[in-house]
Amino acid sequence: MCAYFRASNKPLLMARSGIVFKDTTVKVTTEKLPKSLIALQIEIDRDQFERSLDQAARRLSQKFPIQGFRPGKAPRFIIERTFGREALIEEATEELINTGYRKAIKQENIEVVGPPNLDKIHSIEPFVFTVHVPVPPTVTLPDYRSIHVPLEVEPITDEMVEAALEQIREKHLTLQELDEPRPAQQGDQLQVRLKTEIEGEEEEATEEQSEEAADDSEAKAETAADTEQTDDEEEEEEDDEIENEGSEETLPLEPNRLVPELYEGLIGTSVGEKKTIVAVLPEDHHEESLRGKKITFHVEILDIKRRIVPAWEELPALESFNGTFEEFRAHVRENLANQERKRAEQEQLNAYIEQLVEQTTFDIPDVMIRDVAHSMLHEQEQQFARYGITLDQVLQYRGVTHDQAVEELIPEAEKQVKVTLALSEVIKQEGITVGEDEIEAEIQTILESYDEKQRPQVERTLRGQLRSSVANVVLDKKLRARLSAIASGNSTDTSDSSPAAPDAEGATDVTNSDEPVSRSSNEA
Structure with a gap:
């Protein structure tokens, strides 16, 4: 019994x-x-x-x-x-x-x-x-208005503006075939087959790759035993290795785009040439794990083209900007400043929410966290389906069961649940609500980004099945504005927050409007 x-x-x-x-x-x-x-x-x-x-x-x-x-x-x-x-x-x-x-x-x-x-x-x-x-669940917030996080906005330098202008110019470049074959020179664009070897880096091979590596080791052992192999054969073997294992890449032959040794080694090369170039990455390399490491490039030159970039004075017209180049430069600087402020505001918000969650006391049923983990796995399943891959195929490839996959997602699911619960409690205590007039204003803002022919259908959708999503967009903006004020130490006003100025790009993305404010987005 x-x-x-x-x-x-x-x-x-x-x-x-x-x-x-x-x-x-x-x-x-x-x-x-x-x-x-x-x-x-x-x-x-x-x-x-x-x-x-x-x-x-x-x-x-x-x-x-x-x-x-x-x-x-x-x-x-x-x-x-x-x-x-x-x-x-x-x-x-x-x-x-x-x-x-x-x-x-x-x-x-x-x-x-x-x-x-x-x-x-x-x-x-x-x-x-x-x-x-x-x-x-029960949620006990700390004195959340006493949590302050500084807003750290980096200044926009002239170098940053020049780099942005260079990126814009690169966007409009054209490639021109050479009139006659010649060695590569500065300003060219090279199509190469490239294989890189980084000092001390070990490849994490799959079982299939491990078997291939074992076969390759046996082949090398047999080759080493063959004392009659000539130098030419060794060179051919190295060339074959580049051809078999390298990937095709496009390299702009500009000194500020490549590590110095690679740039200098490619100057003067010709189509069909194979070359091995050794470089030591600088200590200020953008990827910290590679700083100071020796890297070997095995390069085969496949094609050489001339890069034709527009003159600086042509950029305003190419970017549909009505003004001079200096005015365009100022416009680019302003855009960079806006982007930097949004980045800083998002980092401030993320740091505030992290501290808020750490100081909040939660009592959450396991079933709630597990349900979110199942939802996360279902989202992954839908993403795989877009590429014609089933979840079962992915799990089989990874060697895990469905239950094990859910268990792996539990820590992230718990974080999501805690963030949602803490922010929901803040919304309640701050008395943040969304009015019908605010929803209507948001709908009008979204509609402005569509042309006249699309607006009737979009409006019906927004007022119907996506109305709650629009309300979430407004609530998200108001919550962001309130949390930013609290994080900055301006928490004296406890009245219902007004929504932040809508981001024209982010406002149209109503399908993702229910994402927690802790996630990075263009709306700060």
Whole structure:
């Protein structure tokens, strides 16, 4: 008996219809458990227990007809004598638990956020059992208005402006075939087959790659044993290695675009030439793990073209800017300043939320976190499907089961749940709401980014199925504005925050409007 009713994650609310509880109460004892669980000890009264056995007897008679009686019509004492009282109790137990549980949560006015879990059946007569029920999480915020994070906006330098202008000019470059073959020179664009080897770097090979490496080692051992191999054959083998393992790349032959040794080594090369170039990456290299390391480039020149870039004075017209080049330069600087401020505001917001979550006390049911982990895996499944790949194929390739994949996502899911709960509590305490006029204003802002022909259809969608998403966009902006003010130490105003000025680009992306504000976006 006890083994049959072992605790499990299987939802209890799967009862068949049949038992009807009269308008009576069940005896319920509650106990608060960690992780937002409540233990409910429920006792069914004697009369209801007997009525349940009557219903169970009818079901058994229906399943296993008794000779001389129509299915479901055999008296209870005949059923009990034929199958035994224990069989009758076992038949009634599942429905007793389910119906008793529903009666208990209604009677005690308990809000649940997931399926209950049967913990124990204490006794049969009287019928007493305990279930663990997940209830809404509790969130205790710290003094969140005392959390301050400085806004660190980096100044825009002339070098940053020049680099941005150079990127814009590169966007409009054209490539021209050489009139006649010649060696590569500064300003050219090279199409190469390139293989790189970084000092001390070990490849993490898959099992298939490991087998290939083993085969390659055997081949090299045989080659080493062949004392008659000529220098020419060795060079051919090296060339074949570049051809087989290298990848095609495009390299602009400009001194500020390549490491010095690679740039100098490529100057003067010709189509068809193969070359090995060794360089030491500078200590200020953008990737910290590579600083000061020796890197070997195996290069084969496939093609050489001239890079034709527009003159600086042509950039305003090419970018549809109405003004002089100096005015365009000022425009670029202003854009860089706006981007830098948004970046700084987002970093400030992320740092504030991180501290907020660290200082908040949570009591969260595991089922809530697990549900988010399942949703995250489902999102991954949809992303894979866009490329014609199934989740099962990915899991098989990784060598993990579905349950293991969910477990891997639990830490990230827990972070997401905590951020959402903490921010929801801030919204509640700050009294941030969204009015209909604000939703309408946001819809109009979004519509302005569409042409006249598209607007009617887009407007119907925004006012219909995406209206809640638009409301989330407005709420997100107001929450961002409020958190930024608090983080900057300007938390005296507790009135309902006004939405931040809409970002023309971000405002149209209503499909992602329900993302938590802790994620990076263009809306700061």
